[in-house]
Amino acid sequence: MTDPQALPTAPQEAASAVTVADHHLPQFHVRLPRGYVNDPNGPIDIGGQAHLYFQSRPRVDLEIPVEWGHATSDDLVHWTLHRPAIVPVPGGTDSGGAWSGNTVLHNGTVRAYYSGKVDHSPFQSVLLAESTDGGNTFGAPVQVVADPSADEAITMFRDPFVWQTNDGWSMAVGAASRNQTASIRHYRSVDGISWTHAGDLVSMTRDTANGIDTGEGWECPQILTVDGTDVAIVASWSHADGPGDVVAIPLTGSPSPFKVDDGQHFYAASVMRTSSWGPVLFGWVTEGRTEQWTEQAGWSGAISLPRRAWITNGRLGTEPHPVIDALRVGSSEAAHGARIGAQAEIVLPVAVTGCIRLRFSEAEYLDINVDVDADTLTVDRAHASTDHRADPSPAAIRGPFDRTADRPAVRVVLDGSVVELFTSAGRSITTRVYPTQAPPWTVDAPSQALVWELEHTVGTISAPAADITAEYPSI
Template sequence: MPTDHLLPRFHIRPPRGYLNDPNGPIQVGDTTHLYFQYRPSTDTDVPVEWGHASSADLVTWKLHRPAMAPEPGGPDTDGCWSGNTIIEDGKVRAFYSGRRNDLEFQPVITSLSSDGGATFDAPELIGLDPGPEEGITMFRDPFAWYADDGLHLVVGAAGPDQTASIRHYRRTDAGWSYIGDLASLVRQDVAGNDSGEGWECPQVYHLDGRALAVVSSWSHADGPANVLAFFADQPERAVRVDDGPSFYAASAMRTSPYGPLMFGWITEGRSPDWWEEDGWAGTISLARTVALGPDGGLRFAPVPTVDSLRSGSGSAPVDGGGVEIGAQAEISVPHVDGTVLLEFGGSESVEITVDTGAGTLVLDGRHASRDERAEPWRIVVDDAYDTSAGAPALRLFLDGSVIEAFTSAGRVATARVYPTQAPPWRITAPSGALTWALDGAGDRSR
């Protein structure tokens, strides 16, 4: 069955292969570079390399050759895993975890780019492995940043008694020094979320003078769970970054023309045999602005330049019998109660309920595909609306099999849909809703 309509067109991904964690978004001059975990095939035993995309506006991306590949026999011989980048003396420096199947821990590695972030030199081992007496069972994914007192770096870890931690280091004239945990938490339920046995992909923002940590909760037995955010001094008050089932491994861009940004890996929601058959899996989320709301809570929104994806003659009001749409579309819904129905045809649909009185947004994708290999889902977003924010109650972005839903209170939910029916599709919505065709850029992400 042809499924080309499921391939995202304006989200970052190559036309084939397996993509996962975004890494090291950074601005060099007027260009943003974003790296990502990538295998040119869907064989997940193939060592990971750093794929590379660049953009002048954070929404239209150009793919390049991989910026980094494993060095045979080197400290990353089995894969160049997750990390981030900084600007050092005008050059791009990467910090990342090397994969060595014969080592207990993934070594922390650095590598320098002398061509503006296009390629990186040979890996240099830093060597920050915990001592055996510490009982650390997982250690990976460095994240570095400059502060007034020099260069800082954190690494995610899992320790004794299922204690997740962010290990904190600082570079001095004598080398790297471990200065304790930036944060740690014994595994527990935090507001309905598993805090994790360990924390992968730690990211650090500084908002209003406070260190905000973003981690991917993980356990040896269950693997990845959710992306959580908390102020470093209050990990027990962690909140979910995304209310959907398909967002993981967040990557921070600490500064941009629009302030702090976040990217994430949009995971698949279908069985591996299907994406192996199609020859591709995974994509990168839209760039999201990160801010604190008046109540001190986190708020996310798509970068303003996402509006440039709108194509055609402009918005179409969604009234009466609805509007036909293609596989790339945006739907905007005002603060009115009602149901948005995204109909793919052949009894395949997604139902979205806006309830401003209850403050909830419900997205129901249990009937989005007739193919039993697609995973059913239902999302409830609480405290979803803020009429004072100057934003629609809901902005929903559809890109083939990707749905990203942003609310006026800065909540976001990401999910996957796999309709067997190709477009045209149909959207019906409450009075005042608008839809736009979005330009897949003639495949801008290629």
């Protein structure tokens, strides 16, 4: 296991220097002040307070075993960062990293089910760790599900998701097999400790369906009940290509996968099945720049805005959870010609054909092209940054609009380099932009478009000093 204390300190010093002035750094998305963030894990409502866990490393160094970062919120908007809740135990069942999973409440105890990585093992074993202090710290993990046997021909096995049923507990675990079949393995338990394999919830041989590569395996399975329908949400994956898309598969009828997000930078969704805010979905906002640039910046990754989900025309639709409206500062103004900072929201209230352009400088701009007649939407990043290390690839949606819906045609939420875009039909695009020009920026848009300034001091840097500075001393 790599010793974090033995690593070079230059990335830390760089991060400390750039955090104040780095206009790419998200301010209201859950993130670390420095270091690496990926999969959200086990969001849970404990007595009306949301606890969100996530994969984290104190530095942007993938050799450091991943741990479970921890943030809490009373409103899903203002978050406080705490010390990591689960830290890998040297020589233990998670010595190579505490990988993804979820949490549940059982008789006042918070149970975390997650994948423990051991570097010499072919699988990430399903572990259980318990918290008796309200989800702040967890005890030593124990393995509760046997790894697949050799005769099952399983080549990937990880990321448990546990939920309570009328007659006990169910667990979903993502898997890949030697014959290119992705599956969600299903386990059952009376007490949440002793588990029995109950077959597959759903499986699919790798194919292209609805324009999606369904993957050789499925990571991060989540089971969400929406409008009375059970929906599996998985991250498609393959040994050769790694992560693919987040797809939703209704568990009724023939499996038919649809993308949860049509952008390039949304992965590893995680859900709260029930909470004070209803069902809520989060995702990992990945980076869209070179690894070298990320290392120089000293930070990587963020957690998406909380999303509300519903079923529309047989597929999962999402939008920002209504609590996000609390980020708006003051009243709206006409978007066209407005000068904005790095935290803003732009809304097109009716389906009007035209272009929303975020103009960072004369040479740098992001175009969101809305074509109502063709029923298409395209996000064009070709000129979003003059730095060649930024990803310029576009994203597009067909059928993004629903004229009958009581939702804006297009809603764009900007937070530094993070752009989350939502449409009236429940489609979304999560993407990243890295303009070299710092704000203020300007907006060109159809006359009906509105813009709000958004809060920019509500991110996870707000934290109890005594609680967090020991783990993140640069704050």
